[in-house]
Amino acid sequence: xxxxxxxxxxxxxxxxxxxxxxxxxxQDHKVIAIQYGLTAVFVGLVALVLSGxxxxxxxxxxxxxxxxxxxxxxxxxxxxxxxxIYLLTALLLGGFGNYLIPLMVGARDMVxxxxxxxxxxxxxxxxxxxxxxxxxxxGPTGAGWTLYPPxxxxxxxxxxxxxxILMLVSLAVFxxxxxxxxxxxxxxxxxxxxRGMTLMRMPLTIWGIFTATVLGLLAFPxxxxxxxxxxxxxxxxxxxxxxxxxxxxxxxxxxxxxxVLFQHLFWFFGHPEVYIVAxxxxxMVSDVLACHARKNIFGYRMMVWAIVAIGGLSFVVWAHxxxxxxxxxxxxxxxxxxxxxxAVPTAIKVYNWVLTLWRGNIHLRVPMLFAIGFIFTxxxxxxxxxxxxxxxxxxxxxxxxxxxxxxxxxMGVSPIMVLFAAIYHWYPLMTGRMxxxxxxxxxxxLTFLGTYAIYLPMHYLGFLGVPRRYFAMGSTDxxxxxxxxxxxxxxxxxxxxxxxxxxxxxxxxxxxxxxEKAGHNPWGATSLEWQTxxxxxxxxxxxxxxxxxxxxxxxxxxxxxxxxxxPQNEPxxxxxxxxxxxxxxxxxx
Amino acid sequence: MDTSKPDNSGYTEPGVSGMVADxxxxxxxxxxxxxxxMMWIFLLSDTFIFSIFLTGYMNVRxxxxxxxxxxxxxxxxxxxxxxxxxxxxxxxxxxxxxxSGTMAMAVNFAYRRDRRKTVLLMAATAxxxxxxxxxxxxxxxxxxxxxxxxxxxxxxxxxxxxxTFFMITGFHGMHVTxxxxxxxxxxxRVARGDYEQKGYAIVEIAGLYWHFVDLVxxxxxxxxxxx
Ligand code: HEM
Ligand SMILES: [Cu+2]
Numbered sequence: 001x002x003x004x005x006x007x008x009x010x011x012x013x014x015x016x017x018x019x020x021x022x023x024x025x026x027q028d029h030k031v032i033a034i035q036y037g038l039t040a041v042f043v044g045l046v047a048l049v050l051s052g053x054x055x056x057x058x059x060x061x062x063x064x065x066x067x068x069x070x071x072x073x074x075x076x077x078x079x080x081x082x083x084x085i086y087l088l089t090a091l092l093l094g095g096f097g098n099y100l101i102p103l104m105v106g107a108r109d110m111v112x113x114x115x116x117x118x119x120x121x122x123x124x125x126x127x128x129x130x131x132x133x134x135x136x137x138x139g140p141t142g143a144g145w146t147l148y149p150p151x152x153x154x155x156x157x158x159x160x161x162x163x164x165i166l167m168l169v170s171l172a173v174f175x176x177x178x179x180x181x182x183x184x185x186x187x188x189x190x191x192x193x194x195r196g197m198t199l200m201r202m203p204l205t206i207w208g209i210f211t212a213t214v215l216g217l218l219a220f221p222x223x224x225x226x227x228x229x230x231x232x233x234x235x236x237x238x239x240x241x242x243x244x245x246x247x248x249x250x251x252x253x254x255x256x257x258x259x260v261l262f263q264h265l266f267w268f269f270g271h272p273e274v275y276i277v278a279x280x281x282x283x284m285v286s287d288v289l290a291c292h293a294r295k296n297i298f299g300y301r302m303m304v305w306a307i308v309a310i311g312g313l314s315f316v317v318w319a320h321x322x323x324x325x326x327x328x329x330x331x332x333x334x335x336x337x338x339x340x341x342x343a344v345p346t347a348i349k350v351y352n353w354v355l356t357l358w359r360g361n362i363h364l365r366v367p368m369l370f371a372i373g374f375i376f377t378x379x380x381x382x383x384x385x386x387x388x389x390x391x392x393x394x395x396x397x398x399x400x401x402x403x404x405x406x407x408x409x410x411m412g413v414s415p416i417m418v419l420f421a422a423i424y425h426w427y428p429l430m431t432g433r434m435x436x437x438x439x440x441x442x443x444x445x446l447t448f449l450g451t452y453a454i455y456l457p458m459h460y461l462g463f464l465g466v467p468r469r470y471f472a473m474g475s476t477d478x479x480x481x482x483x484x485x486x487x488x489x490x491x492x493x494x495x496x497x498x499x500x501x502x503x504x505x506x507x508x509x510x511x512x513x514x515x516e517k518a519g520h521n522p523w524g525a526t527s528l529e530w531q532t533x534x535x536x537x538x539x540x541x542x543x544x545x546x547x548x549x550x551x552x553x554x555x556x557x558x559x560x561x562x563x564x565x566x567p568q569n570e571p572x573x574x575x576x577x578x579x580x581x582x583x584x585x586x587x588x589x
Numbered sequence: 590m591d592t593s594k595p596d597n598s599g600y601t602e603p604g605v606s607g608m609v610a611d612x613x614x615x616x617x618x619x620x621x622x623x624x625x626x627m628m629w630i631f632l633l634s635d636t637f638i639f640s641i642f643l644t645g646y647m648n649v650r651x652x653x654x655x656x657x658x659x660x661x662x663x664x665x666x667x668x669x670x671x672x673x674x675x676x677x678x679x680x681x682x683x684x685x686x687x688x689s690g691t692m693a694m695a696v697n698f699a700y701r702r703d704r705r706k707t708v709l710l711m712a713a714t715a716x717x718x719x720x721x722x723x724x725x726x727x728x729x730x731x732x733x734x735x736x737x738x739x740x741x742x743x744x745x746x747x748x749x750x751x752x753t754f755f756m757i758t759g760f761h762g763m764h765v766t767x768x769x770x771x772x773x774x775x776x777x778r779v780a781r782g783d784y785e786q787k788g789y790a791i792v793e794i795a796g797l798y799w800h801f802v803d804l805v806x807x808x809x810x811x812x813x814x815x816x
Contacts, residue, residue, distance in 0.1 A: 111623040179634060187627045191617040199613035217630065221637035225645060228756070237741035238752035240649060253741070255748055256654035261645060268641075549615070 027113035028539050029098045032120050034430070036094035039120075043127055044087035045501075050079040052498050059491025061472045061484075069471040070158040073142030076469055078134075080145030081167070084273065085174060086127055088415050092280040093178070093216065094123060096422060097185050097209045099430065103529035104206050106194025106547050106569075108540045110184040119184070122177030129170040136162035144469060146270070149241040149262050153234040155248060165234060168227040175220045175227075185213045194528075196549030200304070201568070203527045203553040204297060207304050208283020211311040212276045218315070219272035226265040233257070263325055267318035274411050275314040279307055281418035282349060285371050287553070288421045289353055291525045292368035293360030294564050296554035298352045306345035313342045323391050324398045332391045339389035343382070350379060361557065361564070365523075366440035370421035373448045374414050381410025384459070399469075402462025405455045413451050420447070420504070427508070428522050429529060432536050433515030439507040443500060450497035457486050524565045527553040531567050622790045625797070632801045635764075639805050642760065643812055646753040656746035660814050663736065663745065664728070678814050681724045682806065685765075688717035689803045692772075692796045699792035704779055707792060711776035714799065718769040725762050729755070754813065761809055764802045771795055 023031060054075050057067045067075075098116070102109050110116045133140040142158030143151060151157050152164055159167075189202070189210045202210075229240040233254075241262040242254035290297040297303060319327060319335040327335075353375055362368065384406040388394045397403060420443075427435050465478055473479050521530040533543040547569040555566040612618055619626050650657055661674040668676060695710035732738045738751040775795045778784065784791060 112627070179631070183627045183630055183634075186630055187623055190619065191623050191626055193615055193617070196615050198615050199618070217634040218637050221634060222641050225638060225641040228760075229645065232740065232752065232756060238756075239741070239748055240645070240752060244654075256652070257749070258648060258652045261648050261652075264648075265641065265645065 027117045029102050029110050029116060032116055033095050033099035035120050036090055036098060039124055039127060040087050040091035040095060043082050047079045047082035047087060048498055050075040052495060055491040055494040059488040070142060072471040074140045074158050077142050077144055078140050088277045090123060091419060092277060093209060093213060094181055096280065100205055100529060101185055101188050101209060103537060103541060104203050104527055105189060105197050106528050106549065107188055107192040108542060111187045111192055112184055115180050116184050119177050119181035122173055126170045126173035126177060129166055129173060133163045133166035138162050141167045146266060149230060149259050150245060168231050171227050172224055175224045178216055178220060182213045182217050185209065194546045194549060201549060201552045204286040204303055205283040207307050208279040211307050212279040215272045215311050215314065216276050219269045222265045222269040226262055260325055263322050267321045270321065271318040272314045275310060277411055277415050279311065281415040282307060284422045285374050285418045288367050288371040288425050289356050290554050290556060291523050292363045292365055293357050294556045295356055295360040296556055298355040300554060302348055303352055306348050309345040310342060313338060317342060320389055323394045336389055336391050343386060346382060366437060366444060367421045367425035369444045370417050374417035377409050377417055377451065378414040381406055381414060385410055397462060399467055400462040401458045401466045401468055404468045405458035405462060408455050428518030430536055431512055432518050433511050434518050434522065435511045435515060436507050439503055443503045446500035447497055450493050453493035454490050454497065457490055461486065526555055526565050526567050528568050531569050624794050625790055628794045628797050642757050643808060646757060646812065649749045649753055653747035653749045658745035658750055664814060675814055677724060677728055678810065681721055682810055684717050685721050685803050685806050688714045689800050692799045696793045696796045699789035708776050708780045711772050715769045715772045718765050722762055722765050725758065757809060761805060768799050768802050
């Protein structure tokens with residue numbers, strides 16, 4: 001039995017009439033995507049300001065009275081948590097996932113639009129709860145984004161009474177929001193593809209978002225459970241994670257809990273989280289690269305399987321974050337091995353990106369610049385990851401700035417590069433206007449070079465042994481004077497990079513009214529989202545009839561074709577037959 | 590493979606590659622309504638939640654510093670002058686499993702469009718579920734009032750006994766309660782005839798949730814009461 005596609009149930013789509021139902025309580029995936037996006041960018045800016053404050057303290061110690069050791073820890077924690085969860089996860093999945101999935105697979109909307117709307121409002125609630133923690137007595141938690149007990153809930157840690165509770169509640173609400181959205185994304189990809197859109201014809205963007213969502217649905221439960229258990233430890237006085245201990249000379253009532261259990265639960269979520277952020281970025285960058293190099297993506301099928309393999313493997317590497325927590329050597333061996341194995345599909349992807357560029361007709365437009373920038377930063381961060389995956393190398397480097405440099409390159413800067421690429425690439429579709437090119441290039445070069453000015457020296461600081469999460473280095477023998485001037489230079493670069501984001505924001509708002517009109521499909525892209533009857537697409541996306549797909553999303557520069565791209569919904573004719581990669585013709589690969 | 594055909598249905602390839610091609614064909618991967626697939630995926634996610642709860646419980650139990658109380662003693666009742674270990678749990682489990690039976694029958698009658706029987710059986714399921722929650726409340730009261738077990742302490746040994754017990758059975762009890770509410774709403778709508786047009790897949794979807802909650806209980810039962 002075939003179940004009717006949403007196309008045939010136009011009754012289900014309530015066309016909104018008033019401003020409120022159209023833009024506020026909206027069930028349209030495109031509006032929800034923009035709501036997610038704006039909220040995420042807003043909290044992202046908060047996190048960016050926090051990082052600037054931290055850098056001020058590190059670069060110029062003893063200068064800023066309003067940054068105390070406690071507030072420094074609070075900045076670190078909120079910065080890290082916001083960046084990872086409330087910015088990247090929300091923007092990549094809630095923002096781009098929402099916008100692109102129905103358009104790219106040829107659906108009219110998500111399968112359950114009402115739940116999709118609720119997902120956004122729950123997300124907004126979680127953000128409000130999180131922001132509220134800046135205003136409660138004691139301020140936000142300063143436990144580090146990993147929230148390790150016992151210290152997270154003990155006196156002495158900033159925000160140990162109110163901040164941590166709000167943080168945990170906010171995370172739980174976020175997980176509910178994510179689940180409501182995520183169920184929609186997965187079901188839409190599996191069940192609501194238009195005619196001809198087989199799984200192996202989906203753009204890699206969809207594969208990345210889809211797999212990341214599945215990871216989220218399976219990994220967030222670990223965070224939810226640990227949040228519940230820690231809340232009980234904090235509020236009710238249970239001892240899940242709390243051993244018997246003496247705090248400030250006082251015997252506490254806790255007894256017999258296991259702090260290491262929390263670390264396992266947290267990282268069982270935390271490592272897949274890295275890929276929840278990375279996989280959508282992998283997918284989107286593949287599509288941007290192929291489009292602006294006017295070439296099919298190299299090794300499409302390998303790319304798909306690499307995404308799936310990385311997703312699967314990401315559940316069996318978590319304890320590489322816990323080498324210093326003490327572990328049976330056999331487990332250390334196991335987790336080091338799995339960690340290095342995950343490098344194989346990852347490396348395949350990198351080779352394929354580079355081979356996609358190879359002899360392509362590269363247009364160095366702004367999205368392409370960011371996409372190529374991503375290849376650099378990702379290779380860079382990935383290589384240091386290989387170091388840290390080995391127990392013996394990790395032990396001395398753990399909790400130093402080498403780690404800070406590593407994860408910023410691989411999961412901070414790299415997804416951000418892709419997000420910028422994606423915004424420059426899809427902005428014309430979302431708004432009907434192009435972003436300004438000159439401003440975009442300035443934004444790119446400042447961000448890209450600035451990134452290196454910030455993070456390259458951090459590797460060196462890490463080798464010196466400068467520890468992370470430290471308010472100040474104090475007078476330590478092993479840290480030379482020069483480290484201080486290095487820190488000052490990092491801070492200057494960070495402030496420049498931070499300020500250069502203003503160029504971007506200006507560009508986004510200015511182009512909304514003054515940008516060049518984009519017209520239809522300005523990049524000459526093949527995938528379905530550019531083939532809508534209206535730009536930007538209207539409610540329901542496709543007009544009276546859903547598109548039919550005849551080919552994969554990478555028919556660029558097909559020999560003999562009249563254009564250098566063939567949209568997925570263009571019917572084949574005798575002159576240019578379709579070219580899925582697995583065609584035996586050999587032309588596609 | 591001839592990819593010029595937009596619709597691959599009806600196209601068969603032999604063996605594994607045929608299966609893959611079939612599954613990856615256009616429109617939909619699983620032959621079921623959207624809501625049903627979504628419920629399956631949600632339950633998969635929920636399975637992870639309960640598995641992690643139970644894994645956490647095992648870990649906490651193994652690393653607890655005090656003695657773990659003997660469950661068959663803790664959960665014994667004096668009935669009719671007899672000392673019956675685990676009797677209440679046995680009844681609770683029986684009730685819940687029976688409710689899965691009535692639910693399965695409700696699904697059957699729903700697809701046959703026998704609305705009266707469907708509603709009756711769903712109501713029976715909800716009542717059985719509610720009485721499960723009632724017995725659970727009784728058990729909690731007994732533990733708290735008579736035995737002095739608290740989430741943070743336990744006169745019989747390890748404090749984690751109470752913590753994990755209240756947390757996990759509480760979380761499960763909330764699932765059952767939510768299920769009772771869910772079933773009641775759906776049953777009401779069935780009675781009103783809201784699904785005459787759309788079809789009765791919704792009853793099966795509610796049933797999936799209910800069976801899942803039931804299955805989870807079997808694991809909780811095994812891990813808490815029999816270990
Ligand atoms: C201009 C951009 C950024 C700057 C200048 C910056 C700077 C910093 C600094 C100074 C720290 C604290 C180091 C310490 O004392 O241990 C930090 C921590 C961190 N950052 Fe960033 N960061 C930036 C962007 C990002 C992005 C995009 C992410 C997204 C993944 C991110 C994720 C984190 C995390 C997870 C931590 C660790 C928090 C903790 O230790 O609990 N950062 N960052
Ligand atoms: Cu990891």
